[in-house]
Amino acid sequence: MSQKPFLLAAEGLSKSFDGFKAINDLNFYLDEGELRTVIGPNGAGKTTFLDIITGRTQPDQGTLLWDDSKHDLLKLNEYEIYRLGIGRKFQTPTVFNDHTVAENLILSLAGSRGIWHSLFGKTTSAQRDRIAEILTTVNLADHAHRKAGALAHGQKQWLEIGMLLAQEARLLLVDEPAAGMTDEET
Numbered sequence: 001m002s003q004k005p006f007l008l009a010a011e012g013l014s015k016s017f018d019g020f021k022a023i024n025d026l027n028f029y030l031d032e033g034e035l036r037t038v039i040g041p042n043g044a045g046k047t048t049f050l051d052i053i054t055g056r057t058q059p060d061q062g063t064l065l066w067d068d069s070k071h072d073l074l075k076l077n078e079y080e081i082y083r084l085g086i087g088r089k090f091q092t093p094t095v096f097n098d099h100t101v102a103e104n105l106i107l108s109l110a111g112s113r114g115i116w117h118s119l120f121g122k123t124t125s126a127q128r129d130r131i132a133e134i135l136t137t138v139n140l141a142d143h144a145h146r147k148a149g150a151l152a153h154g155q156k157q158w159l160e161i162g163m164l165l166a167q168e169a170r171l172l173l174v175d176e177p178a179a180g181m182t183d184e185e186t
């Protein structure tokens with residue numbers, strides 16, 4: 001085990017599906033603020049690794065610790081892991097199509113107090129500033145009041161990235177983030 005502080009530490013992770021080793025004795029360390037890219041051919045186990053980190057899949061062996069060993073992720077459920085600040089973007093955009101772009105971001109704001117209050121309660125000026133900032137970052141400022149379902153595919157990808165920013169996750173996991181985007185957007 002490394003002695004340096006870490007955000008995420010996976011050691012000896014293995015996962016088999018019907019005898020096929022999707023992940024074999026994987027060690028992976030991530031520091032705060034670090035950007036890492038995992039590449040590999042189809043079926044290499046990339047999505048499975050994200051599934052393990054986010055609590056969708058249990059590994060057969062290995063350890064997975066968060067924030068300097070403060071939490072054992074293998075003992076937590078998906079929601080508890082999300083609450084620790086681990087956000088995930090799926091390959092297909094998952095946004096609320098019937099809500100506006102701005103509402104989607106409000107629903108994702110860190111510390112949001114339930115759907116009803118988020119949509120119909122008053123947003124604070126700090127929250128409105130944060131939403132405006134994110135809208136600019138993801139290039140959707142001109143689309144804030146459109147229904148998310150009416151956006152182009154690439155814009156939905158951006159909206160979902162904005163939702164992760166609103167969540168203020170400490171770790172953003174993005175599975176094939178450029179799928180369906182133009183070269184310029186990528």
Ligand SMILES: Nc1ncnc2c1ncn2[C@@H]1O[C@H](COP(=O)(O)OP(=O)(O)OP(=O)(O)O)[C@@H](O)[C@H]1O
Nearest residue numbers: 017018020022040041042043044045046047048049
């Ligand atoms: N729930 C499951 N049940 C059975 N087999 C699975 C399951 N999930 C993944 N696999 C298998 O595990 C292997 C790794 O798949 P995984 O989706 O993690 O690869 P990947 O690197 O994300 O591939 P891609 O680049 O195609 O997205 C594949 O052979 C896949 O068929």
Ligand SMILES: [Mg+2]
Nearest residue numbers: 046047048175
């Ligand atoms: Mg995959």
